[in-house]
Amino acid sequence: MMTQKPLQPTGDGADSPNTHLDQLAGANRRLQEEISTRLQLGDDWQADVLFRAMIDQVPDYLFVKDTESRFVVANRAVAADLDARPEDFIGKTDFEIHPPERAAKFYNDEQQVMRTGKPMIDIEEYIIEGNGHRKYLLTSKVPLRNDRNEVIGLVGISRDVTARKRAEEEVHFLAHHDALTRLPNRALFMDRLGQAILNAERDDRWVAIAFIDLDNFKMINDGLGHAAGDELLRAVASRMVASVRSTDTVVRLGGDEFVLLLLDQPANTAAITATLEKVRSAIGQPIELEGQTIQVTCSMGLATFPDDGTDPESLVKNADAAMYQAKALGRDNFQFYTAQMNAEVHERISLQIELRQGITRGQFQLAYQPQIDIQTGRVFAAEALVRWNHPVLGSLPPSRFIPIAEESGLIVPLGDWVLHAACRQNKAWQDAGMPPISVCVNVSARQFKEKNWIQRVRHALEESGLEPRYLELELTESLIMQDAEQAIATMRELQAVGVHFSIDDFGTGYSSLSALKSFPVARLKIDRSFVRNLPHDENDRGIATAVISLGQKLNMRVIAEGVETDAQLEFLTANHCDEIQGFHFSRPVAPEALADLLRRQESVTT
Numbered sequence: 001m002m003t004q005k006p007l008q009p010t011g012d013g014a015d016s017p018n019t020h021l022d023q024l025a026g027a028n029r030r031l032q033e034e035i036s037t038r039l040q041l042g043d044d045w046q047a048d049v050l051f052r053a054m055i056d057q058v059p060d061y062l063f064v065k066d067t068e069s070r071f072v073v074a075n076r077a078v079a080a081d082l083d084a085r086p087e088d089f090i091g092k093t094d095f096e097i098h099p100p101e102r103a104a105k106f107y108n109d110e111q112q113v114m115r116t117g118k119p120m121i122d123i124e125e126y127i128i129e130g131n132g133h134r135k136y137l138l139t140s141k142v143p144l145r146n147d148r149n150e151v152i153g154l155v156g157i158s159r160d161v162t163a164r165k166r167a168e169e170e171v172h173f174l175a176h177h178d179a180l181t182r183l184p185n186r187a188l189f190m191d192r193l194g195q196a197i198l199n200a201e202r203d204d205r206w207v208a209i210a211f212i213d214l215d216n217f218k219m220i221n222d223g224l225g226h227a228a229g230d231e232l233l234r235a236v237a238s239r240m241v242a243s244v245r246s247t248d249t250v251v252r253l254g255g256d257e258f259v260l261l262l263l264d265q266p267a268n269t270a271a272i273t274a275t276l277e278k279v280r281s282a283i284g285q286p287i288e289l290e291g292q293t294i295q296v297t298c299s300m301g302l303a304t305f306p307d308d309g310t311d312p313e314s315l316v317k318n319a320d321a322a323m324y325q326a327k328a329l330g331r332d333n334f335q336f337y338t339a340q341m342n343a344e345v346h347e348r349i350s351l352q353i354e355l356r357q358g359i360t361r362g363q364f365q366l367a368y369q370p371q372i373d374i375q376t377g378r379v380f381a382a383e384a385l386v387r388w389n390h391p392v393l394g395s396l397p398p399s400r401f402i403p404i405a406e407e408s409g410l411i412v413p414l415g416d417w418v419l420h421a422a423c424r425q426n427k428a429w430q431d432a433g434m435p436p437i438s439v440c441v442n443v444s445a446r447q448f449k450e451k452n453w454i455q456r457v458r459h460a461l462e463e464s465g466l467e468p469r470y471l472e473l474e475l476t477e478s479l480i481m482q483d484a485e486q487a488i489a490t491m492r493e494l495q496a497v498g499v500h501f502s503i504d505d506f507g508t509g510y511s512s513l514s515a516l517k518s519f520p521v522a523r524l525k526i527d528r529s530f531v532r533n534l535p536h537d538e539n540d541r542g543i544a545t546a547v548i549s550l551g552q553k554l555n556m557r558v559i560a561e562g563v564e565t566d567a568q569l570e571f572l573t574a575n576h577c578d579e580i581q582g583f584h585f586s587r588p589v590a591p592e593a594l595a596d597l598l599r600r601q602e603s604v605t606t
Helices: 017-038 044-057 076-080 100-116 162-176 186-203 217-224 226-243 269-283 312-328 339-360 398-408 411-431 453-464 477-482 484-497 538-553 566-574 591-605
Strands: 061-065 071-074 120-128 134-145 151-160 206-214 249-254 257-265 287-289 292-294 298-305 334-336 364-373 379-390 394-396 438-442 471-476 500-506 523-526 557-561 579-581
Touching: 044 076, 061 076, 061 134, 100 120, 100 134, 100 151, 134 162, 162 186, 186 206, 186 249, 186 257, 186 298, 186 312, 206 226, 206 269, 206 312, 217 226, 217 292, 226 249, 226 257, 226 269, 226 287, 257 269, 269 298, 269 334, 269 339, 269 398, 298 312, 312 334, 339 379, 339 398, 339 411, 364 411, 364 591, 379 398, 379 411, 379 591, 398 411, 411 438, 411 453, 411 471, 411 591, 438 500, 453 471, 453 484, 471 477, 471 484, 477 484, 477 500, 484 500, 523 538, 538 557, 538 566
Parallel strands: 298 334, 379 438, 438 471, 471 500, 500 523, 523 557, 557 579
Antiparallel strands: 061 071, 061 151, 120 134, 134 151, 206 257, 206 298, 249 257, 287 292, 364 379, 364 579, 379 394
16 A cells, blocks of 8 residues: 555554454555456556555645554645655654643544544644644545444644645634734723622722823824824833733724723722833833934823722723823823822822932932940941922931832932932031941842942942941841842952941741841840830830840940930830930931031030
8 A cells, every 4th residue: 555564563462553454455466456356457566656646645644544544545635744754754653743631632632533433523633843834734534444444543734734734823812802912902801800890899909990192102203204203103002011010901992092990909099100200201212213212101090999990881881081180281291080099190290209309409408317325325336317498398317208219210319419418418527527426228139139239339438438337237137038048248348348238127027046046236226116115015125125135145236216204214224235326315416416426525524
């Protein structure tokens, strides 16, 4: 039948696979003889050549397998898609040719056909081609019987239906997606929104939807042409997808209207605001269209579940209304549907904009709170605390603007300013003849993780001329535990220069004793939350006493912050705390006031 010889028996059993294979080979030979007789060809060789030519010309897969699902016959089409030759298949099973999962599927189907004697007609399956792509097949597998009607294998034929499959998938995709941007469309959005509301009800979370409309898109579309307009829409779509989490959904409703579906949101506006600002900034990045640099802005309207609606239709309507409100207020902004939320968000956004301006316009100043040695009563250090002299709101405490600076990333330039200003001020005190003290500067997590943070600290010291031993950097317990190994390396590099470190708010984080002893820390700072109720709260007394003992056993000095009463001071003194800071001795004061304090202290000493 073929140029390959049939497999030889390997056992003596009458029911062995090779016996069946011999029977199959005989059946195939008789088939070839019949073909040669009908075509009046004179010998088996011509029939064999004709049979091979016939099956190799067929574009579909043609194959015969024995009862062990080993190939006996395979045409050229079977082999070509796997970068092989037909003869490479003979005697092999699919487990030697296809990935295990695919091979198991083929084997199970074929064994069922041979076990039951019932054919499988037009079953859909796929293979992985040599290029790694899927090829979809419509396959029929029928049992092959000998002249005693015994199943001795199977015959299979597979037709390539990849083009049809791809077309069906595209039709299904376009039923739920936008053809231009490939984003989900309104139908899929409403389905996902409905499901998101059900999940949010169960988990007590928020769902937020933001309607987004590009500002002045029609002018760009008309001026540069529809092709440029389409390119802009695709770019905007891509930027929005990159700006949200993989669990969120970006939708194109049509034209220049989009929707964000933000899932699993905490019940506050901060996270949502940060996401919307990120999206708004991404959309506003310049883009080259038709040889011109174009910048487009957007207006957003936001509604949240459950505050602004408990069903998809209400949320959509209210978000749309908020978006039109954003347009009415001058475009390039976003509005919350709820008036109270709007007020909160706009205050934060306004403060963020003014914060950036305030840094460049010199609106910030430092106050200094003295730190006192309990034994001597002397000021040995001062913590630098930033204040914002807002041109309208007056002096703002850190609690009013530091969270905004953290969220927006402005904490980095603000922290740099504080570091430089504190170093310059301390050097100025020394140059004026004040007794030298340390200045303590708080460091945010965002600053500490900056790649060039060490260089920034060195620059502040070099620029001010302050000796490093008079600078102490305060790090929070949770900050250094985020990546303890890297934190230790950074701290030791600066410690080698002469800079000191303290752990702020100690007791509120999650550091272990094994980690704590590895940090190059000079002082532990007992958090004010444990000092507030001293000496009346038994738990606070226990924590404060433990921190004092722990710090001193690790050769660290311990300072308590927020000390305001005689009773607190008496307890700390009785339990051998080293240092205090708080209103009991002094509120944060201006640089001149601290200088006066140091002068009085010096005059008393002399």
